[in-house]
Amino acid sequence: MAVIGLVAHDDKKDEMANWAHAHKHKLGQHTLFATGTTGGRVIAATGLPVTLLKSGPLGGDQQLGAMIAEERLDVLVFFIDPLSAQPHDVDVKALTRLATLYDVLCAFNKPTADAVLAAI
Numbered sequence: 001m002a003v004i005g006l007v008a009h010d011d012k013k014d015e016m017a018n019w020a021h022a023h024k025h026k027l028g029q030h031t032l033f034a035t036g037t038t039g040g041r042v043i044a045a046t047g048l049p050v051t052l053l054k055s056g057p058l059g060g061d062q063q064l065g066a067m068i069a070e071e072r073l074d075v076l077v078f079f080i081d082p083l084s085a086q087p088h089d090v091d092v093k094a095l096t097r098l099a100t101l102y103d104v105l106c107a108f109n110k111p112t113a114d115a116v117l118a119a120i
Helices: 010-022 036-046 060-069 089-101 110-119
Strands: 003-008 031-034 075-079 105-107
Touching: 003 010, 003 036, 003 060, 010 036, 010 075, 010 110, 031 036, 060 089, 075 089, 075 110, 089 105, 105 110
Parallel strands: 003 031, 003 075, 075 105
Antiparallel strands: none
């Protein structure tokens, strides 16, 4: 069983909810954490238990980063919107940097998320 962190920028939340719904049975085999709004959308779409962290701009990205640094997160699925400026861009960069530094499996779009989920 893996511990999976889920995050999606605003314009990608529908995509994350749809992806989670499509993979509900596989995701249900793992422990899920998510930033607040994204997690709420995943719960609504799947009915799966998800531990909700704070919203990304309010510290949720940093909470996931702390989990990575403490080696408590195995996978990060982060649907990033590369075309929209994010007010908390520094936190987003820190999260992706930590995931890279600690060799956490990462998926930043649906095809990669599909592949990562199939591999665990």
